[in-house]
Amino acid sequence: MITRVTQVLAESGVELSQEELLDAFWLAGRLPRGSGPLARLAAPEAPYGPAEAPADAAPSPAEPGPEGAEEPHEPATAGQPDPGPARPVLSTAEPEEDTDAPQVPALPVRAPDGRVSGAGELRLGKSLRPLRQRFPDHRRHELDIARTVTVLADTGMLETVTRPVRSRWLSLVLVVDDGVSMVLWQRLAAELRALMERASAFRDVRVHGLDTRGGTPRLRTSPYTDSGRLRAPQTVSDPTGNTLALVVSDGVGEAWRDGRMRRVMELWARCGPTAIVQALPARLWDGSGIAARPWRVTTRRRGGPTRAWHVTDPVLPPDLVHFDSVAVPVLEPTPVAVGDWARLIASPSGTAVLPLWSPGRDRPGRPSAGASPGDGAQAVLRFRDAASPEAYRLAAHLAAVSPVTPPVMRLVQTALGPPTDPGHITEVFLGGLMHQLTTDAPDRLPHHRRYDFSGDARPLLLTAVSPKELLRTTRTVTAHIEAAVGRSPVFPAWVGHPDGSAVIGNAGRSFGWLKEELLRRLGIAPGGGSGTGTGSGPGPRAAGAVPDPAAPPGAESDGCGTATEPLLPGPDELPPGWEPS
Structure with a gap:
């Protein structure tokens, strides 16, 4: 019966699987009485104004006149149904x-x-593919069926053989700055969180809010809320180096300018890979507390603390310019920037030019x-x-x-x-x-x-x-x-x-x-x-x-x-x- 219904719907131009059809039946039985039909998303409606006339047709009275003339009212087109009144x-x-x-x-x-990432959301997800690596985890084991069968065939004894489970090598701690101006970037933080959870690149994803209003920056169990227990930044540090700390901020808060957040970022960078996703466009970075300039970075092993990176100037010789701070990459939420950083993190050794948080002088904050x-x-x-x-x-x-x-x-x-x-x-x-x-x-x-x-x-x-x-x-x-x-x-x-x-x-x-x-x-x-x-x-x-x-x-x-x-x-x-x- 269900198969016949899906065939009739497919012939009518509506292709539904059996699960989708059952979901529609379930939803229809729970809609309140008197509710209107839920229409499927149709094609884009006709734009405002009359339909476009052929090129050889005579100009209609509704067409605009010479430049500077008052724009006339647009009468309803005879071929279009009245869309009804518009409501504010x-x-x-x-x-x-x-x-x-x-x-x-x-x-x-x-x-x-609208979505902040727009059409680039799919490409942004693909840029995280280098992090989808799996390595043997010697703390967890699973049955090795092939080797167990081989041992049984060779010795005649039923002896199980195990092997380390291949699991993802990185965990993610996503820290969202919830300062006054970050209310504008809440949608960006939500999209990044959903993207990281769907990327299949991390063992687990933990999200924390960053409270910089007090003397020492603290972490909350959830961003954009005043509830929840405050935690010290040391609680998310991983001495094994297998935890990636990713901070989403616009650098407007005072803690990004007076050195408090720099000490926190250096703490995380000494333990594992660390980066900042700058919400502002690159043209506004110099006016924020997260100014950056490009440096050539060389890694010595996969992942690992960013403190161990070798940093040199991309143009000048190493004897003239020195990077006298802990390297913290500053990333735009774009596929190119995230892809270059992800390939560098996932490679056993590599070199790339990345924007790093400039160790410039602390500057007073803007209003x-x-x-x-x-x-x-x-x-x-x-x-x-x-x-x-x-x-x-x-x-x-x-x-x-x-x-x-x-x-x-x-x-x-x-x-x-x-x-x-x-x-x-x-x-x-x-x-x-x-x-x-x-x-x-x-x-x-x-x-x-x-x-x-x-x-x-x-x-x-x-x-x-x-x-x-x-x-x-x-x-x-x-x-x-x-x-x-x-x-x-x-x-x-x-x-x-x-x-x-x-x-x-x-x-x-x-x-x-x-x-x-x-x-x-x-x-x-x-x-x-x-x-x-x-x-x-x-x-x-x-x-x-x-x-x-x-x-x-x-x-x-x-x-x-x-x-x-x-x-x-x-x-x-x-x-x-x-x-x-």
């Missing part, structure tokens, strides 16, 4: 105080998050995350002078949808595309403009924590970009969410819905607009009506945001600002020297 999705669902904006009901939704007290205009001016142009542009886009969580920051940065990268998120986060909301519980998970800009800084940042650019970014974020449904990890968000139990105080700060079809795929049944702040189709108003008829002229919402909160401040509201874009 935000990072928070709390009513705003001291405002007359309408309160939009909202439902919780698990929005898909940590948190809004600077004082005038918001001065804080924005300081940030604009110190940050890169890409980080300043990213800050304006984040201010338009704030408060934001780390996954929303990554979605907005990904939507902007090159030349912005995750390092620019760190520039904004540590730029003295953002602060964590005080309403968040202390035990809130890292990717659930919400961050906002100060009230004075937000309108000034919004002058850096035009409303049309903000709308394009919102559409791109929505397209990324649609493409990632069912394929990526999720994070909590709130979507406007007439059946919601919570309320959204300002739908204009939404980072995306989800249509009814996508909401069904996310497990939310369609509501009865378009709801407040939604419309009938996409267009220049961010998926059809409807202006408030009671609002004064020129104050209607465009998907990034509301009638009660204009997108850009008026000329009389700007401080001296500021001009809107």
Whole structure:
């Protein structure tokens, strides 16, 4: 019977194994009553706007006019079904105080998050293959069937013969720095942990959190939590040299600059192989506490402590330059960097050029995350002078949808595309403009924590970009969410819905607009009506945001600002020297 059902499904274009079919039956029997069907991930939906017309067809009235002309509304295409109203999705669902904006009901939704490693995750896993070596473990033995049969045939006596079990030669201790700024790299740490556990290269994988807030760095049983017993760094040292210590950090914490973490890393490097995975892009390494420069490294045996490495300058002769510290490799989370390091660790003897943690002078730390007290205009001016142009542009886009969580920051940065990268998120986060909301519980998970800009800084940042650019970014974020449904990890968000139990105080700060079809795929049944702040189709108003008829002229919402909160401040509201874009 099951075989016949799978054959019928295969002929219909749905190929399922018998186990998958039984799982589907089991799940169907446990779904709550009245729940909608769980649709399979379909092909990408048609992009916003009308279908592409043939080259020889006459231009339609909806095509854009000359350069500089106002972008017209995009009418629904006759060949496409109406996707339904679009609903705003935000990072928070709390009513705003001291405002007359309408309160939009909202439902919780698990929005898909992007992967930090992206398409290179498979190649990153392949770069660890040199570590998949097995060697005889004389502490464990197993039955040698072939030799036992040979002895029985030669002597006629049933005598068992054993041999050492061939097992993996390395254990892994993954230490995740959980400082203030490392909340941005929680997804990277989670992906590295999953990658190491699936690599089949280690006997066991132990994960610890690194607490550097006290006098001496300590280890926790789990990262990103305040609970758990604190342990000394010596507890993970392995005198046998068969334990690899891998630290994930961005080097922003004070302990990376004042020498405390250097003493810890040297302790681990004296016992076994040790390395640091630098979360920041290479262009920001010199500004962190983990600056590195390339050195030529020669190993004398497989694995072993990195203290025993022979280090020379890759260009200058050894008599001119000396490396007067313990060698600690600093790796980018890329297949090339990890592959070169893994081949060097796994080879009995070899030579490679690797970036090593520079033994430079200890430098004072940079300011940590948190809004600077004082005038918001001065804080924005300081940030604009110190940050890169890409980080300043990213800050304006984040201010338009704030408060934001780390996954929303990554979605907005990904939507902007090159030349912005995750390092620019760190520039904004540590730029003295953002602060964590005080309403968040202390035990809130890292990717659930919400961050906002100060009230004075937000309108000034919004002058850096035009409303049309903000709308394009919102559409791109929505397209990324649609493409990632069912394929990526999720994070909590709130979507406007007439059946919601919570309320959204300002739908204009939404980072995306989800249509009814996508909401069904996310497990939310369609509501009865378009709801407040939604419309009938996409267009220049961010998926059809409807202006408030009671609002004064020129104050209607465009998907990034509301009638009660204009997108850009008026000329009389700007401080001296500021001009809107």
